[in-house]
Amino acid sequence: MARGILAAVWGWAGQAKIQDPEASAEAVRVYRILPETQAALAGHGIPALELALAAMLLAGLRTRLAAGLSATLLAAFLAAIAQAWARGLSIDCGCFGQGGGVDASDTHYLQDILRDVGLLLLSAWLLKRPASGFSLDPATP
Secondary structure, eight states, X not given: OHHHHHHHHHHHHHHHHHTOHHHHHHHHHTTOOSOHHHHXXXXXXXXXXXXXXXXXXXXXXXXXXXXXXXXXHHHHHXXXXXXXXXXXXXXXXXXXXXXXXXXXXXXXXXXXXXXXXXXXXXXXXXHHOOOOSSOSSOOOO
């Protein structure tokens, strides 16, 4: 179940972003963490990584590796959202496409953080227990 939930979330996020790479790059820029060239690269690369994670998790292929990458990406997203909140930036996280500047009353930092913590817990669960049904990974004894 954890694999399916994470695969669906990563697939949704990656698909939403990959359709508009410039908007994805802008969603990274508004966090004001990376220099312009790195923000553009991240904005274009993150959707591909998210889709690769979705495919690996859905297939149950290298599940522990996918869970580790998922946890790492979620930890980075959590840090980015928390610093934006702490710095008083008024942005949409861009987690599912179309991020960018928003009115201060339209920010959802706490909800974004709680969602990502929940997904991080699912990733941690898969790190500890990667074996599951309908998986291309070999069964563990």
